Amino acid sequence: MHRPEIMHPTHPASHPHNASPHGQTPPLRLIAWEITRSCNLACQHCRAEAHEEPYPGELSTAEAKALIDTFPETGNPVIIFTGGEPLMRKDIFELVPYARAKGLRCVMGTNGTRIDADMAARIKESGIQRCSISIDGPDAPSHDDFRGVPGAFEASLAGIEELKKAGVEFQINTTVTKHNMPFFKKVFHLAEDIGAAAWHIFLLVPTGRGDAIRNEIINAQEYEEVLNWFYDFRKTTSMHLKATCAPHYYRIMRQRAREEGIKVNMDNFGLDAMTRGCLGGTGFCFISHTGQVQPCGFLELDCGQIKTTRFPDIWTSSPQFLALRDQSSYEGKCGVCEYHKVCGGCRARAHTMKGHYLKEEPLCTYIPRAVDNQAPTDKQEEKG
Ligand code: HEM
Ligand SMILES: C[C@H]1O[C@@H](n2cnc3c(N)ncnc32)[C@H](O)[C@@H]1O
Ligand code: SF4
Numbered sequence: 001m002h003r004p005e006i007m008h009p010t011h012p013a014s015h016p017h018n019a020s021p022h023g024q025t026p027p028l029r030l031i032a033w034e035i036t037r038s039c040n041l042a043c044q045h046c047r048a049e050a051h052e053e054p055y056p057g058e059l060s061t062a063e064a065k066a067l068i069d070t071f072p073e074t075g076n077p078v079i080i081f082t083g084g085e086p087l088m089r090k091d092i093f094e095l096v097p098y099a100r101a102k103g104l105r106c107v108m109g110t111n112g113t114r115i116d117a118d119m120a121a122r123i124k125e126s127g128i129q130r131c132s133i134s135i136d137g138p139d140a141p142s143h144d145d146f147r148g149v150p151g152a153f154e155a156s157l158a159g160i161e162e163l164k165k166a167g168v169e170f171q172i173n174t175t176v177t178k179h180n181m182p183f184f185k186k187v188f189h190l191a192e193d194i195g196a197a198a199w200h201i202f203l204l205v206p207t208g209r210g211d212a213i214r215n216e217i218i219n220a221q222e223y224e225e226v227l228n229w230f231y232d233f234r235k236t237t238s239m240h241l242k243a244t245c246a247p248h249y250y251r252i253m254r255q256r257a258r259e260e261g262i263k264v265n266m267d268n269f270g271l272d273a274m275t276r277g278c279l280g281g282t283g284f285c286f287i288s289h290t291g292q293v294q295p296c297g298f299l300e301l302d303c304g305q306i307k308t309t310r311f312p313d314i315w316t317s318s319p320q321f322l323a324l325r326d327q328s329s330y331e332g333k334c335g336v337c338e339y340h341k342v343c344g345g346c347r348a349r350a351h352t353m354k355g356h357y358l359k360e361e362p363l364c365t366y367i368p369r370a371v372d373n374q375a376p377t378d379k380q381e382e383k384g
Contacts, residue, residue, distance in 0.1 A: 025316045026325065027075025029283040032082050032109070032297055035064065035092065037289040039085040041111050042148030043136075045175055045216070047208040047298050050084045057290040061091045063307065067287070068099045073312040081128075082109035082297070084289065087119065093126050100127035107131065109173070113152055115159030120166035130169045130197065133160055136177075138186035146179070160194060171198035171240075176226060177216040184226060188233055198240035201230065205245055205298035205348045220363045227252045240270075245298065245346050247277020248364050251339040278344035281324030285315065295324060298348035299357060323358060332360030337368035 036058055039050035059067065071077060079099055086092055086108055096106050108123065112133035115123070123131065133156055137143035143153040163170050172191040176184065191199040203223070206214045218226065227249045234241050243249035253272065257264050264273050276282065280295030281303075287293055291306040293314045303321060304314030315321065323329040324347065327340050334345040345361025353362040 026282055028071075028077040028285065028315055029075065029279065030080065031071065031074075031077045032080040032284070032286045034082055034084060034287065034289045034297065035059075035086050035095065036089040037084040038088045039083055039111070040088065040113060040149070041085070041152060043209070044146055044148060044213055045177070045204055045208075045210040047205065047210055048084055049208040055084075055289055059289070059291055059307075061094060063291070064091070064095055065098055067291070067306055067311060068095065068102060068104070070311045071099070071104055072102055074315050076104075078105045078107060080107050080109055080132075085114070086110055087114045093122055096126040096128055105129055109134075110159075111147070111152070111156060112159030112163075113149075113155035115162050117162050117165070120159075120162035120168060123163070124166045124168050128168065130171060131163055132171045132173045132200065133163075134173045134175070135187060135190065136175055137180050138183045138190050142180060142183060146177075157194070164195065169197045171200060172196045173200045173202060173244075175202045175204055176218060176246075177204050177213070178218055178222075179216055181218055181222065181226065184229065185233075188237075192237055192239060196239055198242060200242040200244050201226075201246065202244050203246045203346070205346065206352045207298050207300065207348060211352070217363070220365045223248060223363050224252065224365055228256065231256050242272075243277075245348070247343045247345055248361070248366070250275070250277045250342040251366060254339070254342065276342055276344060278347060280344075280347050281318075281321040282344075285321070287311075293318065295320065295347055295357070298346075299351055301351070301357060320357070329358055330360075331356070331358050333364075333366075333368050333371050334360040336370040337366070338370075339366070339368070 034048065037048050037050050037055040038052060040052055042051065071079065081092065081096065087110055099106050106128050107130045108128050109132045135143060135156060136146045140153040144150050160170055174187050188199060204210055204217050206217060223246065227243060227246060230241060230243060230249060231253055253269070254264050262268055266273050280299065285293055285295060286297045287306065293303045293306060293311065294301055295303065301320050303318035306314065327335065330340065334340060337343065345364065347357045349362055350359040351357040354360065
C-alpha cells in the first residue's frame with residue numbers, strides 16, 4: 001500500500017543534516033496531543049484515568065488554535081489527536097482542518113466505539129490521515145473485560161468497518177499484559193484479517209489506573225519472548241509493525257538480524273532502521289488536556305505549560321528534554337549501553353518502577369558490554 005504521508009519518525013541522531021530552527025534542538029517528529037481527557041470507556045490500564053465527565057482546565061478552542069499555530073516552528077511533526085476519547089471533544093472537526101490548513105499531517109487515536117457512518121465521513125472530510133483503534137484481545141470477553149464496558153469490542157470493530165467504507169486508513173494499537181500475552185498471535189491475525197495498515201503494540205506502563213494492575217506487567221524474560229515473536233511476525237506481513245513503550249525491540253531487531261546475517265539498513269528494515277525505541281523528548285512529546293508538556297503520555301513530568309510558555313520554547317529549553325537528549329545523563333546500564341542510541345529504555349517505566357526517569361529500564365535482560373566487564377555482584381543486580 002502506498003502511504004506517502006504518514007512517515008515513521010526517525011531518530012534525529014541518524015540525521016545530522018536535519019537542520020533545526022534552534023541550532024542543536026532536534027526537530028519534532030510526532031506530537032501526541034490529549035485534546036480532552038473525557039472518555040466513554042473505563043479501561044483497567046488507562047494512563048489518563050479517564051472517565052466520562054468533563055475535566056476542568058481543558059484548553060479552549062482559541063487556546064488550542066493558538067497552540068496549533070506554533071507547531072510548524074518545531075519542525076514538521078505528525079499531530080496525533082488523542083485523549084481520553086478525542087471524538088468527545090466538541091470542536092474536533094474545527095481543530096483538525098485548522099491544523100491541516102497549516103500543512104500539518106494529522107492522525108487520531110480513538111477507541112473507535114463512537115464511529116458510525118456519519119462520524120467516519122466527518123473524520124475523512126476533516127483530513128485525518130489515519131486512525132488508531134485500540135484492540136486489546138482477540139474477542140469480546142477478553143477485550144471488554146479489560147476495557148471496562150461490555151460491547152466495546154463489537155463497537156470498535158463496527159467503527160473500523162465504517163472507517164473502511166469511508167476510505168480512512170486505520171491501525172490497531174494493543175497493550176500487552178500477562179492476561180493477553182497468550183492471545184498475542186491471535187490479535188496479530190485479527191489486525192491482518194480486518195485490513196489494518198499497521199499494528200502498534202504498547203507495553204503496560206504502571207501509571208494512572210495502570211498502577212493498580214502492576215502485576216499484569218510482563219517480566220523481562222517475557223518481553224524478550226514477545227519482541228522476538230514480533231520480529232518474526234514482521235517477515236510474514238505487509239502490515240507495519242511498531243513496538244511502542246518497548247524500546248528494547250530495536251536492540252533485539254539488531255541482535256536477530258546479526259544472527260541471521262542481515263544488515264540493518266533501509267533496504268531490509270525500512271524506516272525501522274532509522275528510528276529509535278524511545279523518542280520521548282528527542283523526536284516526540286505529549287501535550288496534556290490542560291497544556292502540560294511531557295516526554296510521553298505515560299510519564300507525567302511537567303516539562304512546561306503552554307499557557308505560560310510558548311510551546312516551541314519548551315521543546316527547545318525544557319531541562320528534562322535536554323537531559324533526555326544527553327546520553328551522559330542516563331543512569332545505570334542504559335547510560336553505558338552500546339544500544340543506547342537505538343533503544344534508550346522506557347523512561348516512564350524507569351520513573352514509576354525505579355523512582356526517576358533517568359534510571360535504567362527495569363525490564364531489560366541485556367547486559368551491556370561495559371557492565372559485563374564489572375564485578376559479578378553488579379551483574380547479579382543487572383539480572384535481578
Ligand atoms: C500514523 C498513525 C498513528 C497513530 C494514529 C498513532 C497513535 C498513537 C496514540 C494514540 C498514541 C498514544 C498517545 C497517548 O494517548 O498517550 C501514540 C503514541 C506514540 N506513538 Fe503513535 N501513532 C501513529 C503513528 C506512529 C508512528 C509512525 C510512530 C513511529 C515512531 C509512532 C510512535 C509513537 C510513540 C513514540 C508514541 C509515544 C508512546 C509513549 O508515550 O511512549 N506513532 N500513537
Ligand atoms: C495509545 C494506546 O495507549 C494505551 N494505553 C493507555 N494507558 C496505558 C498504559 N498505562 N500503559 C500502556 N498503554 C496504555 C491505550 O490502550 C492505547 O491503545
Ligand atoms: S485507554 Fe483510551 S479508551 Fe480506555 S479509558 Fe483511557 S482514554 Fe478511554
